Amino acid sequence: MYVLNGWLTLWQDTTGDGEFDALVEAVGEIRAMFDSVAPFTVNWSLEPVNGTYYLRITVDANRRRDEAADVERIIRKACVLLPGSWGVFYERDDEAxxxxxxxxxxxxxxxxxxxxxxxxxxxxxxxPIIED
Structure with missing residues (x-):
């Protein structure tokens, strides 16, 4: 089993301010990257809340495959496009x-x-924390 779950707050810089049109363009680029990701094992959303964009990703696959690399590539690209971004992801691979x-x-x-x-x-x- 391979699972990953988390979120990223998308900021252009560390102040949370920036050019809105450039932010929307970067968000569009990130959104387009999900077109090639397996839809049956990856669930994602990229939506604004009060003017701030949030990327949420959940992966649930039988084993670590291309989805893991695809998601990591997208997160890394988001960090390049929007270097003020911050968040956390939890990953578990029972074959690691x-x-x-x-x-x-x-x-x-x-x-x-x-x-x-x-x-x-x-x-x-x-x-023993979450499983027996």
Whole structure:
């Protein structure tokens, strides 16, 4: 099983201000990238709330496949286009052999348009915290 769930607040810069037309153009570019992503295993939305755009992504696949790479590519592109973006994604791959392994989540922390990978302190280890 491979799952990823999270959100990204899309900002052009770290002040949250910026040229609205340029923001809308970048959002359109990000939205278009989802056209090539598997619709049965990836659910996403990219909508404004009070003038701020939010990207929400959920992946639920039998195993890590192209969807994972596609989603990571889109998140990285969003960070390039909108370097003030920030958010968090939780990823779990029950076939992972590299840390954090199959019994833990890996957290993608996005700040200032950069992704860092961190250990999860809340839901890991999955067994016994969320599973028996």
């Amino acid at each position: 052999v590299e840390p954090p392994g199959s019994n833990a989540f890996r957290v993608w922390a996005v700040a200032r348009g950069e992704i860092s990978y961190r250990e999860d302190p809340f839901l890991s280890p999955c067994n």
